[in-house]
Amino acid sequence: MTEITLQGVSKSYGSVQALQPVDLTILSGKFTTLLGPSGCGKTTLLRLIAGLETPDTGEVLVDGKPIFSQQKRINMPSHRREFGMVFQEFALWPHMTVYENVAFSLKASGRKKQIRESVERALEQVRLTGMQQRQPHQLSGGQQQRVAFARAIVMQPGLILFDEPLSALDALLREEMRHELMGLVRELGITALYVTHDQTEAMSMSDEIIVMQSGTILQRGTPEDIYRQPADPFVARFIGRSNWIEPGQSLFRPEHGCWESTREAGEHTYSAIIRRVSYMGDRYEIEMDAGQERIWTGYHTQRMQPGDEVQIHIAPHHVCRVNHAEDDIKLHSGRQHIS
Amino acid sequence: MIHYRKWSTAAAFLLLAVLIVFPLLLIFYTAVERDGHIDPAAPLQMFASSNLASVLFNSLWLGVLVIVVTTILALPLAWIMARSPLGRQRWLDVVLLIPFMTPPYIGSMGWMLFMQKNGYMEQLLPASAAWTPAFFSLGGMVMIMSLHLFPFLYLILRNTLLQISGSMEEAATVHGGSPGYRFRRIILPLLLSSYAMGVLLIFVKTIAEFGTPATFGRRIGYYVMTSEIHKYISSWPIDFGKATALASLLLSACLVMWYIQSILSSRYSYRLTGGKGSRQKGYTLTGWKGWLSGLYIALLLVVSIGIPYFSVITASLLKLRGAGIAAGNWTFKHYAELLQPGSDSMEALLNSFTLSLAASTIAVVLGTFFALKVDRGQRVSQKWIDLFSLMPNTVPGIVIVVGLILFWNSPWMPVPLYNSYGMVVLTYVILFLPYTVQYVKANYGQIDSILLQAGAMSGGRPLYVFRRILLPLLIPGIIAGWMMTFTISNRELVASLLILPPSMQTSATYIFAQFEQGAVSMGMAMAVVSVGITTVLLLILNALPSTRGGRQA
Numbered sequence: 001m002t003e004i005t006l007q008g009v010s011k012s013y014g015s016v017q018a019l020q021p022v023d024l025t026i027l028s029g030k031f032t033t034l035l036g037p038s039g040c041g042k043t044t045l046l047r048l049i050a051g052l053e054t055p056d057t058g059e060v061l062v063d064g065k066p067i068f069s070q071q072k073r074i075n076m077p078s079h080r081r082e083f084g085m086v087f088q089e090f091a092l093w094p095h096m097t098v099y100e101n102v103a104f105s106l107k108a109s110g111r112k113k114q115i116r117e118s119v120e121r122a123l124e125q126v127r128l129t130g131m132q133q134r135q136p137h138q139l140s141g142g143q144q145q146r147v148a149f150a151r152a153i154v155m156q157p158g159l160i161l162f163d164e165p166l167s168a169l170d171a172l173l174r175e176e177m178r179h180e181l182m183g184l185v186r187e188l189g190i191t192a193l194y195v196t197h198d199q200t201e202a203m204s205m206s207d208e209i210i211v212m213q214s215g216t217i218l219q220r221g222t223p224e225d226i227y228r229q230p231a232d233p234f235v236a237r238f239i240g241r242s243n244w245i246e247p248g249q250s251l252f253r254p255e256h257g258c259w260e261s262t263r264e265a266g267e268h269t270y271s272a273i274i275r276r277v278s279y280m281g282d283r284y285e286i287e288m289d290a291g292q293e294r295i296w297t298g299y300h301t302q303r304m305q306p307g308d309e310v311q312i313h314i315a316p317h318h319v320c321r322v323n324h325a326e327d328d329i330k331l332h333s334g335r336q337h338i339s
Numbered sequence: 340m341i342h343y344r345k346w347s348t349a350a351a352f353l354l355l356a357v358l359i360v361f362p363l364l365l366i367f368y369t370a371v372e373r374d375g376h377i378d379p380a381a382p383l384q385m386f387a388s389s390n391l392a393s394v395l396f397n398s399l400w401l402g403v404l405v406i407v408v409t410t411i412l413a414l415p416l417a418w419i420m421a422r423s424p425l426g427r428q429r430w431l432d433v434v435l436l437i438p439f440m441t442p443p444y445i446g447s448m449g450w451m452l453f454m455q456k457n458g459y460m461e462q463l464l465p466a467s468a469a470w471t472p473a474f475f476s477l478g479g480m481v482m483i484m485s486l487h488l489f490p491f492l493y494l495i496l497r498n499t500l501l502q503i504s505g506s507m508e509e510a511a512t513v514h515g516g517s518p519g520y521r522f523r524r525i526i527l528p529l530l531l532s533s534y535a536m537g538v539l540l541i542f543v544k545t546i547a548e549f550g551t552p553a554t555f556g557r558r559i560g561y562y563v564m565t566s567e568i569h570k571y572i573s574s575w576p577i578d579f580g581k582a583t584a585l586a587s588l589l590l591s592a593c594l595v596m597w598y599i600q601s602i603l604s605s606r607y608s609y610r611l612t613g614g615k616g617s618r619q620k621g622y623t624l625t626g627w628k629g630w631l632s633g634l635y636i637a638l639l640l641v642v643s644i645g646i647p648y649f650s651v652i653t654a655s656l657l658k659l660r661g662a663g664i665a666a667g668n669w670t671f672k673h674y675a676e677l678l679q680p681g682s683d684s685m686e687a688l689l690n691s692f693t694l695s696l697a698a699s700t701i702a703v704v705l706g707t708f709f710a711l712k713v714d715r716g717q718r719v720s721q722k723w724i725d726l727f728s729l730m731p732n733t734v735p736g737i738v739i740v741v742g743l744i745l746f747w748n749s750p751w752m753p754v755p756l757y758n759s760y761g762m763v764v765l766t767y768v769i770l771f772l773p774y775t776v777q778y779v780k781a782n783y784g785q786i787d788s789i790l791l792q793a794g795a796m797s798g799g800r801p802l803y804v805f806r807r808i809l810l811p812l813l814i815p816g817i818i819a820g821w822m823m824t825f826t827i828s829n830r831e832l833v834a835s836l837l838i839l840p841p842s843m844q845t846s847a848t849y850i851f852a853q854f855e856q857g858a859v860s861m862g863m864a865m866a867v868v869s870v871g872i873t874t875v876l877l878l879i880l881n882a883l884p885s886t887r888g889g890r891q892a
Binding site: 050051052077078079081082083085087088089091093094095108109151152155161222263287319 | 441498787789790792794795796798799800801803804807808811812
């Protein structure tokens with residue numbers, strides 16, 4: 001198990017600052033997810049840790065020992081960092097069999113002993129026993145994904161990096177692989193750092209989520225924290241649906257809007273005009289106009305008529321305010337301290 | 340890693356400078372240098388005082404005429420192959436490449452044997468004697484060269500026509516375009532940029548061509564730049580001043596053409612493959628249109644392949660030349676004589692083989708190195724390496740050869756390579772380096788860099804990743820480069836004529852010499868053997884199951 005610490009790590013490409021200086025600790029044995037839209041710097045951060053990119057500033061420590069330090073002029077190359085990594089599109093070597101793909105790291109590091117046993121164990125863990133002699137192109141997407149995973153764990157690394165590993169799979173398979181991947185990581189007890197832009201993946205798999213946007217870290221916390229107490233308007237908008245009461249300041253989630261009053265003290269009540277009704281199978285999604293340019297979403301079990309006026313009630317503990325945390329971040333001028 | 344990159348970049352530049360750039364610059368220098376001082380007007384004076392201007396005009400005029408005739412040949416063919424069921428005949432595509440793959444000097448010799456007085460044409464059809472002499476004119480020369488070069492233009496035009504997807508035309512139809520209007524407003528503008536590029540390349544190839552001017556051109560007294568450069572370097576009185584003046588002119592003309600071409604291709608080309616939906620409209624040519632198309636292709640094949648190969652093969656099989664095509668006048672004795680162990684011809688054949696073997700092996704190593712240095716060609720240094728390493732493809736072969744002679748034969752050159760076996764190998768390597776560079780570069784471009792990153796993340800040292808991942812994946816490109824270099828070196832004429840040490844022959848110079856001296860049967864037998872062997876070799880290597888590295892996930 002490995003703990004990764006980043007201190008003041010930043011990266012820019014030409015004039016584009018891909019990653020603002022960041023302090024961050026990836027906790028040992030936890031499943032941590034970097035979540036954000038494309039171009040937010042999450043992949044850059046992952047690749048800096050992998051050693052596939054070189055930071056401009058700062059230090060990267062593994063269990064307290066630097067693997068990169070701009071000041072001390074340390075930059076351990078990727079192949080000596082001994083992390084496992086699962087790439088987008090799998091990156092299986094097309095000229096090697098499944099066995100050779102998985103055995104690569106053992107052979108590359110000169111561990112000649114018990115290669116066969118190690119490879120077989122890794123393939124067994126991903127349920128691919130008997131596929132050793134197949135070529136990658138003879139495998140289905142899910143199987144290729146498993147080979148990529150077996151390749152990453154065969155060396156029993158302390159840390160495994162995932163770069164949007166499920167994005168090349170179709171929706172059904174993606175969900176299946178999600179459960180399987182999560183199960184395997186938990187079973188092996190390794191530290192995992194997972195990059196994705198898919199909030200469902202992030203919410204369902206992670207112990208911790210780090211939300212990023214344009215090279216900065218906006219919020220870090222458990223999935224529940226991130227959903228229930230978004231620290232930034234962007235986080236609130238990016239994860240789940242948000243109905244803004246005061247734009248950028250307070251909001252509630254669609255499932256917390258009630259059509260009948262709960263008579264709770266301090267309950268918020270608004271009237272709104274129904275604009276659009278979409279049938280989703282398990283429910284109706286109601287789009288309504290609550291005035292002051294507030295367009296909200298609500299869920300209902302029955303069809304409603306566009307144009308009707310409705311009352312919507314929100315319990316006080318379901319109204320969340322976002323701007324406090326944002327003020328906190330602004331206090332630290334530029335440098336992000338999140339740990 | 341960083342150190343390695345810097346050193347290897349420096350090495351690449353040094354190699355390219357010594358092998359290619361410096362010899363070419365030396366041509367310009369020699370052209371303007373007079374008795375130790377620089378006189379930029381020297382080439383101009385030379386042009387004014389001699390007949391070089393007419394030679395220049397001859398070259399350019401030839402280029403223009405060949406453009407016209409190749410267009411007439413290639414455009415209908417491209418149309419038929421892209422828009423009719425005949426296009427589905429895969430074998431036609433291979434066959435149509437034969438004229439282009441036939442060394443032009445052999446093609447010209449075939450035509451001369453066919454059309455000359457008492458040639459095969461007159462033997463088969465005595466009445467043709469009335470007009471066969473007319474063939475030995477500029478018109479005949481243009482025809483021979485066009486029949487050699489048209490497949491090139493055809494391929495470019497056909498590929499563009501295929502890429503102009505059916506849906507683009509369907510869209511025009513649905514929006515009310517009549518067939519004529521569609522052709523004029525949709526097809527033509529989209530085709531035009533490829534056509535312009537193809538035509539520029541045809542022009543460059545024509546003025547750079549040596550084989551036909553050296554054989555047919557000499558016979559009819561039509562002198563062009565390449566044949567004159569050859570004359571000034573190889574026969575008395577040797578005049579390097581004139582040779583380099585012409586060479587620098589030819590070089591400049593080609594560079595200008597390539598520059599125009601690169602501007603055209605970057606500005607006026609459209610992305611034509613529109614995603615998945617690039618399917619073909621099911622054209623059917625029925626009735627007289629179908630017949631006419633078939634007839635056209637058949638006729639083209641007869642003229643471009645049938646006649647030259649018929650002449651060459653016939654000449655190699657005739658017992659007595661004077662007796663002509665007649666029963667009982669057939670024999671294999673020329674082949675037996677040719678392949679006699681220890682004979683001059685056998686030696687020439689073996690020379691060609693060993694020289695090509697050495698050249699292609701070295702070229703593949705160097706070419707792969709350069710291709711890997713070019714990478715995706717994003718840095719400035721990478722772009723320069725790309726440009727320089729592809730230079731021998733841009734510059735006419737004879738110009739490169741002149742530069743190499745000037746460079747390696749200069750008094751201050753400490754390496755005594757000139758007039759040796761090694762010099763020939765070096766010349767072939769330089770001339771055909773671009774093939775490997777291009778094949779390997781294309782191959783490298785298809786390999787996703789994450790495959791290499793995955794290697795590093797799995798603990799592979801850079802060298803290990805190179806050996807176990809990159810190199811195996813590059814094998815198809817390397818093999819293609821090797822094959823091409825081997826085949827082309829085997830058939831190379833101009834470099835062999837100018838560079839070979841005295842008393843040494845290759846199959847190409849043997850064919851040339853025998854033809855000149857009237858020993859046509861032996862020359863043509865050699866042509867059949869040489870072209871035959873290299874073609875069979877190409878086919879065998881092509882048919883080999885592509886190595887495991889050929890598959891991309």
